[in-house]
Amino acid sequence: MRILYRILKMANDTIKCYLECCKSSHPKLPLPHNVPVIIGRTPELCITDKLCSRSQLELTSNCYKRYVLVKRLGANQSQINGIDIERNKSSRLEEGQDLHVVNGKYPHRVYFTGCQNDTKTEKAVVPKLPTKNTDLTKSDLSIKQPERKKIKVSENKPKVLNTKIKPQEKSSSKSVYAFDSPSPMSSRSEKKTESTKSAPAHKHWSQGLKSAMEDPELVVQEDEHIVVIKDKYPKAKYHWLILPKDSISSTKNLSTDNIELLKHILKVGHEIASEVTDQQPDVEFRFGYHAVASMSQMHMHVISQDFQSSSFKTKKHWNSFTTDYFVDAPDIINELETEGKVKDRRTMTSLLNQPLKCHRCKKPQKNIPTLKKHIESCQK
DNA sequence: GTTCTAGAAC
């Protein structure tokens, strides 16, 4: 018990939690372990919106388990990853998730420093904020966080790294979730978007694609604007992801400014797929986005419709690629061109629980093994 | 997003 206490105390002494504004409107805010911190319409957060209460949210970090409990105190809605937070009830916020302070505005994220991988640190600016417990330690007033490494920017000319297109196999043991390398976006001085400006070295699983974009085992092609990677867990014989190099967390953040980028991504997708279909004309592909993606960097799937893969295991996998949860890329482009934005599809997550049925003949399937056997032979 | 596993389904 005493040993456990020491371990926990050591963790508490070393792991620090911060709230960071995605728009860099104010300095990062320390969230000391287990100390409720109230945020809202205060000069420190640079929020003057009358719809935001002065005490909109109460944040309590758990540095051991690397999450923050968020309780909404204000009358108007706040959101975690687009989901409304129930009033006076604690909701869990994890690294990489978006916290909108009020009515979908004022995006923030939390991150933790002080883990074993941290090697370099920097001084934090600590704004004065109202807290329920003012017992901040001295260390909280001069907190250090890891400095991000700089890497070379890729060449402007398209670069094909692994041109041999073959059905995907289980890739190397190197994990997508090796978060110790920074995103390529971090070294791009031009055109910074969203949280690129001062993003911390996130380690939450939802940030894994940013590491994957740098993994030579996964990257198959890149150019000035995009990176093509093999899906680490392909759900079909051929399954790639195409990601923009600029930080765009999801399709909901797209604007008309991104239409050319989306068209380019789709064009590259067709080119990749045609390398297969030139040799095997019977292979069908779809190109599209999940209605609500789990992984943070926006990505378009290029996926063959055989769904023959050992990584395809669950109902959620199946329904995410064979129901309207999978949105064809031209539909997203068309929405941007006609509506100026991408539809909110959060309610579509219920599609993931739909009963299983064959995507070709529509025949209901009892379970995943039955479905997998059926689609091996079903052609219509 | 994946892995793990308890308990439901068979």
Added chain:
DNA sequence: GTTCTAGAAC
């Protein structure tokens, strides 16, 4: 008894 799934943990 084994297989399968959903939810928690990461």
